[in-house]
Structure formats: structure tokens, C-alpha cells
Amino acid sequence: MPPKTLYDKIWDAHLVTPETDAPAILYIDLHLVHEVTTPQAFEGLRGRGLKVRRTDRTIATMDHSIPTISRSLSSVDSQAADQVRRLESNCREFGVQLFGMDDRRQGIVHVIGPELGLTQPGQTIVCGDSHTSTHGALGALAFGIGTTEVEQVLASQCLLSRKSKNFAVEFDGALRPGVTAKDMVLALIGQIGTGGATAHVLEYKGSAIRSLDMESRMTICNMSIEAGARAGLVAPDETTFQYVSGREYAPKPKDGAWDRALAKWKALPSDQDAVYDRTVRIDVNSLEPVITFGTNPGMSIPITGHVPDPSNTADSSARARLEGALKYMDLKPGQQLLGHRVDVVFIGSCTNSRLSDLRSAAGVMRGRKVNPAVRVLVVPGSQEVKRQAEAEGLDRIFKDAGAQWREPGCSMCIAMNGDQLEPGQSSVSTSNRNFEGRQGRGGRTFLASPLTAAATAIEGHIADVRSLGGF
Amino acid sequence: MKFERFSSQAVFLNRENIDTDQIIPARFLKVTDKIGLGSALFTDWRSDPAFVLNTPAAATAKILVSGANFGCGSSREHAVWALWGFGFRAVIAPSFADIFRQNALKNGLLPIVVNAPTIATLPADALFTVDLLDQTLSVDGDTRILFPIDSFSKTCLLEGLDELGYILKHEAAIAAFEKAGTRA
Numbered sequence A: 001m002p003p004k005t006l007y008d009k010i011w012d013a014h015l016v017t018p019e020t021d022a023p024a025i026l027y028i029d030l031h032l033v034h035e036v037t038t039p040q041a042f043e044g045l046r047g048r049g050l051k052v053r054r055t056d057r058t059i060a061t062m063d064h065s066i067p068t069i070s071r072s073l074s075s076v077d078s079q080a081a082d083q084v085r086r087l088e089s090n091c092r093e094f095g096v097q098l099f100g101m102d103d104r105r106q107g108i109v110h111v112i113g114p115e116l117g118l119t120q121p122g123q124t125i126v127c128g129d130s131h132t133s134t135h136g137a138l139g140a141l142a143f144g145i146g147t148t149e150v151e152q153v154l155a156s157q158c159l160l161s162r163k164s165k166n167f168a169v170e171f172d173g174a175l176r177p178g179v180t181a182k183d184m185v186l187a188l189i190g191q192i193g194t195g196g197a198t199a200h201v202l203e204y205k206g207s208a209i210r211s212l213d214m215e216s217r218m219t220i221c222n223m224s225i226e227a228g229a230r231a232g233l234v235a236p237d238e239t240t241f242q243y244v245s246g247r248e249y250a251p252k253p254k255d256g257a258w259d260r261a262l263a264k265w266k267a268l269p270s271d272q273d274a275v276y277d278r279t280v281r282i283d284v285n286s287l288e289p290v291i292t293f294g295t296n297p298g299m300s301i302p303i304t305g306h307v308p309d310p311s312n313t314a315d316s317s318a319r320a321r322l323e324g325a326l327k328y329m330d331l332k333p334g335q336q337l338l339g340h341r342v343d344v345v346f347i348g349s350c351t352n353s354r355l356s357d358l359r360s361a362a363g364v365m366r367g368r369k370v371n372p373a374v375r376v377l378v379v380p381g382s383q384e385v386k387r388q389a390e391a392e393g394l395d396r397i398f399k400d401a402g403a404q405w406r407e408p409g410c411s412m413c414i415a416m417n418g419d420q421l422e423p424g425q426s427s428v429s430t431s432n433r434n435f436e437g438r439q440g441r442g443g444r445t446f447l448a449s450p451l452t453a454a455a456t457a458i459e460g461h462i463a464d465v466r467s468l469g470g471f
Numbered sequence B: 001m002k003f004e005r006f007s008s009q010a011v012f013l014n015r016e017n018i019d020t021d022q023i024i025p026a027r028f029l030k031v032t033d034k035i036g037l038g039s040a041l042f043t044d045w046r047s048d049p050a051f052v053l054n055t056p057a058a059a060t061a062k063i064l065v066s067g068a069n070f071g072c073g074s075s076r077e078h079a080v081w082a083l084w085g086f087g088f089r090a091v092i093a094p095s096f097a098d099i100f101r102q103n104a105l106k107n108g109l110l111p112i113v114v115n116a117p118t119i120a121t122l123p124a125d126a127l128f129t130v131d132l133l134d135q136t137l138s139v140d141g142d143t144r145i146l147f148p149i150d151s152f153s154k155t156c157l158l159e160g161l162d163e164l165g166y167i168l169k170h171e172a173a174i175a176a177f178e179k180a181g182t183r184a
Ligand code: SF4
Pocket: A063, A064, A108, A109, A110, A129, A131, A349, A350, A351, A409, A410, A413, A414, A431, A432
């Protein structure tokens, strides 16, 4: 047998029919559902008189348009409230399990999947959301789909799919203090570009990946889509198994279920001599904290660096792109970002709203006050994260510092629920997209790690956490 | 709905990496149906009166021409519904983001891949003809550009084939797969 990659193995194990002239029919183990991309899909089922084929493999929650100020729908607009109610009624009608707004398991869909043990190595996972790639951190093939595909999976538990290419990303070395997984993935996207991994599945490998905890691996896999990849994967190892073990939906020791699962999972990593269509190597020893300056996640610099000068760019379309981005961001060619004033700091989103993210932000804010000119939102990724953070007293640290401590949801990552920037305002945000208007019309987003975000909150301008300490 | 040959003028958006947040910002994603999103297409860019989509010619154009990596970002199918709602039936670009491309094909919006140097030669005021059967793009009736598309997507578009119907025809294979329980 020819050697296989992790991706090859998961793909092959889920083929209902192989790829020919027609795409393969791929079986889906877990389908995650949220309020924004599904009303039209349920409507489609209704129109065809179809039911949800596997309600035991379908889990719904609400995250995108729900309020995070309180759990009362009166604090969002009527359309958003409608959408939430529509998800409730669709789940009731079709028998889908819903972790509703008041459920202890509610949270951002990509936070709760791993947290509840729903996400497991070797699975195929889809969701009508591009950051489904997050779940790849556990060695699951997980990717975002559109609403028509959501309808197809609801009805058939299958998807038409063509195989992507294998792309290895080797991160080697050891991170220096103050540098995180977020900086690693921003550096990667900066290097290969936002379309750099289109039509590929990324597999993150190397010593720097092996030494990361699961939540950091999730941060990296989360942003695979920002490089255009179909999915991102990390081979499961002891760190993965320990993480999954004992979670609510994980296989239980009883009747040997856990041991059987473990045996399967241990066979998943790519074969020694597996061949990749492309490989990129990044040495993290000298990596600095990274921050974006532009209007896509590929436009980034080291925190101490200078914004590029378009006049140094030979290619005319790249120059125009850069000029457009600087104009939108209101930045000058060659300027430093350190010291640049921001109005808002957002700590949250499926990229960086887990307990470890909140711990690192709290470490910086402990015993300090946020600059009064900055509005600081800390939005935990799930009810469980919120409970644990409160049990550790992190909420007190944030509140004492003058930050807002919110209910779980997507919040200012996507600005659908009223949490947003005003035109012309800028933010340092731990989320994943800095597209024009992403955090509110006319808003300007600088993407960075929770450490950089916390340091910025304290200083009132973009800051290097390494000069502050506390991490 | 079957994809028919058509002729139209084109709108040129000379920009790479046009993301789905530009095509339709998230605040328009609170709808629960697919129709009526054409008015929200590129809404923030359209606040500039000089923006190309505000020109009278754009109102009847069925083709959008863009830079590389069109449709990157979110999985929102609303982006395709908005393009369709505005009247577009094809987008020409050097490359497309994977999820956008899938969403487009499933809604009868044809993603046409043409390399950047060739796009640069397309005359702004020409009448373009898109012929999916021949896989050609004609400019003012002559210059013909061949474009690629996989045979399955082509058949689905030309015959208006329903993908879910196609999957469900494989019910026996799906049931057999579930029974075998080979998945992790
Ligand atoms: S947190 Fe942001 S990126 Fe993640 S699912 Fe929510 S809206 Fe999407």
C-alpha cells in the first residue's frame, strides 16, 4: 500500500462512493448547526418533505447573532431575534438537539465541539461556517460548507466532495516568551498569502506543533481558512488523547469503547514516507509577536516592525492593494504600529476565547487598569469557559481592570448582535478577520494574540506585551 | 433551473481577494430566506456614487470580472444569493475561493476561471457571450476563450440537475456504509 497522509486516511475511511468524473460521496460523522446559515436549509427540507437523517449526529447551538450583554433577546434587533427563534422552532420540528441560549453547553460552535468531546480524531465534521477548520486540531477532517450543502447533509448525512491536495506546514523550534500560536498562524498566512492554500488541506507538523497544547492547536487550525485551505489538521497524539478523555461525549472506558477508539486514533498519523504536494517550513525560534496592519489576514508585520511602503513594491497590482489597505486603515507608509491609538480591544471569537486565552489575557491585566480611552470586551467562547474562568477569578481580574465581562457568543468578531465598531474606530482584536467593515461598517481591525490585545488594553495604544510582562 | 447561453456586458472590479464580507456584510445575514439580497450586494462600496456597480450599465450586466481569489472568507451562501439577486449569472476571475466556488455552482452562478493576463486584455465595453456547452467566452462575437469546468458541475448546470436528488439515489450505498460502521 502506498504511504498515506492523515488526510488521505480520513478521506478514504469516509467514502460512500469514490470520486470519478463525479465527486465522491463523503459520509459526515458530525454536523454542527447554528442560526445564521441554516434557516434556508431547513426550509428546503420542508419543501421536499424530507427529515433530518441522523439527528444523533446533528448538534445545534446559537452563537452568531445572540446578545452577549445579557441573555435577553430584547437587546438585539428583531431580525436577529427572529433568526434565533427560527433555529429553536426548526430544531423542535426536526428533532435536532439544541444547546440553546440558556443551556450550560451553549457557546461558539467551534468552541463547544471539542470541549464537549463531540469532536474526535478521525471524524469528518462539517458546519455552515468557514472556521469549522478549528476542529482539525484534534485530527478530524473538518470544513465549512454553504447552506445548500447544509441541507444536503441534513437530508443524507453525506456531501459531494472532491479531494484536495496535501500541504504540509512544518513549524520547528521553540516559541520565545510572549509569542503564541496566534503569532505562528499569522506568520504563516503572511508568508503564503490569503489564497496560498486554496484547494489544499494543511497538515501542521513539526516540533513546535507537538509542544503546543490543544487550545493553541485549535487557534492555528481555526485560521487555516484564512490561507484559503479547505481544512487544517494536526495528527492526534498523547496531548490529544488526554484532552478528549473524560469529556461528555467522548468514548467511555466502559465495555472497552475508549480503548477501541484509541487504537483507531493511534493509526491516524501520516505514514513516515507520506508525500505532500507542497511543504512549507517555518522556524519559530526567532518569531516575534505578529500583528496585521491591512485588510486581510495576510497583511501582517512583527509587532516592532514598520508598515510597508507601497512605493517599494514593484508589482503594480500589489502596490495598489497595499495603498488601498493603508488608506482604509488610515496608516502611513513606513510607520510603526507600536504606539498607534485604538478605541476598542476585543478578546474573544472561536480563534482565541478559550480558557487558556483568557488566562493569558488576565495575566497581563492582573492588578492593572485598562486605559480609560479604550473600550475592552472580554467574551468567553462558551458557558463552560465562562464558568471555569469565573471559578478561577479571571472575571474579577478583567472587571477590576475596567474591562467588560460578557456572555458567550461571536460578538464583535462578526458584529451581528450590536457589538461593533463605529465608523472610523479601530480595534485590536483576537478574532480572525480584518476585512473592511468586518467588525462594523468603517471599522478598522488589527488582528493579534490575546497577549498583545491585553497589553494594548492597558496602554491604550498598540503595545508589545514583552515590555509589560505578566505572561 | 438550466444554465442557458447568454450575452451581456460585464462589470469590472479590478481588485484581488474580494472577500464575502465585502460582497455582503454580516449585518445582512439575519434573513431567513434567499431572496431580496441583491440590494445588499457590495453595499458598503456602493455608498460611493462613483463605484462601478452604481453605473447604469451595471444594472443590466450579467457578468462580473474580478481579480484573483474572489469570494474568500466566510462560507456564507448569501454572497452568491446577493450576486444572483443583483442579476449576475457568471463571475470571471483568475481564481476563486473553494467554498465560494461550490456555493456558486449550486446556485447556477458560473465561476469562470481566466488567467490574469487574459483578463487584462478584455475590453471594458464589449458584449460577452458565455457558452457553457462549448466552455467558451466570446468577446463581441469573436475572440473565444476556453474555460475549464469539471464534467459533473457542467452537467448539473446544463441539465438543472439536483445534487441532493443525486445523493439520495445512493441511499443503498449510504445505508450500507452506516451499517458497516467503518468510520471512526
Ligand atoms: S467567532 Fe467569528 S469566526 Fe468564529 S464562528 Fe463566530 S463569527 Fe465565525
